[in-house]
Amino acid sequence: xxxxxxxxxxxxxxxxxxxxxxxxxxxxxxxxxxxxxxxxxxxxxxxxxxxxxxxxxxxxxxxxxxxxxxxxxxxxxxxxxxxxxxxxxxxxxxxxxxxxxxxxxxxxxxxxxxxxxxxxxxxxxxxxxxxxxxxxxxxxxxxxxxxxxxxxxxxxxxxxxxxxxxxxxx
Numbered sequence: 001x002x003x004x005x006x007x008x009x010x011x012x013x014x015x016x017x018x019x020x021x022x023x024x025x026x027x028x029x030x031x032x033x034x035x036x037x038x039x040x041x042x043x044x045x046x047x048x049x050x051x052x053x054x055x056x057x058x059x060x061x062x063x064x065x066x067x068x069x070x071x072x073x074x075x076x077x078x079x080x081x082x083x084x085x086x087x088x089x090x091x092x093x094x095x096x097x098x099x100x101x102x103x104x105x106x107x108x109x110x111x112x113x114x115x116x117x118x119x120x121x122x123x124x125x126x127x128x129x130x131x132x133x134x135x136x137x138x139x140x141x142x143x144x145x146x147x148x149x150x151x152x153x154x155x156x157x158x159x160x161x162x163x164x165x166x167x168x169x170x
Contacts, residue, residue, distance in 0.1 A: 020078060020080050021044050021097065022038065022039070022077070023037050023044075023079075024037050024076055024077075025037075025072045025073055025074060026074075028069040028072065030053060030056055030068075031053025031061065031116055032047060032051050032052060032068070032107075032110065033046065033094070034072060046096075047085060047095070047097070048096075048097065048110065049081075049082060049096045049098050049125075050107055050118065050122065051119050052116060053117075054160070055160055058160050060147065064115040064147075067110060067113050068106070071106055071110075072106055075101050077100060077106070078101075080097055080098045081096060081098075082097070107134075111134060111141060112140075112141060113141070114141040114145075114146030114147020114149045115148065118134040118137070120135070
């Protein structure tokens with residue numbers, strides 16, 4: 001009985017964490033972060049789940065942002081969010097979401113365009129079938145040398161951020 005109660009508690013807690021945001025994209029900050037204004041006039045900083053795009057100042061950073069802007073800037077979107085990401089003091093919190101416009105998975109569209117990596121470090125948080133689709137889509141973009149894959153060995157954003165922190169410019 002205690003086990004069943006524990007399982008139910010975990011299931012209920014997970015459901016509380018999952019939520020949706022429907023609204024208009026009022027800003028595109030980079031290739032994987034947008035601001036969404038909902039009907040109650042609240043702005044949410046949304047980090048696109050399961051992908052990582054080049055940073056500003058990194059090769060393809062601007063092109064990745066422009067790609068995302070072309071897909072969602074000023075548009076009505078549906079964001080299905082799974083968690084809140086706590087940020088260092090002074091930085092705005094972000095919610096991690098899968099973003100849809102007219103039923104299209106925008107996160108996956110960025111990967112398909114070659115403007116973002118499938119963020120494999122967090123792939124275990126994706127459903128298995130979705131994880132496979134994202135991985136295959138990235139592989140196809142690599143093979144077809146779309147977007148950032150035109151560069152034979154692009155620097156992944158997580159490696160670029162680490163190099164920036166360590167003062168070693170890639």
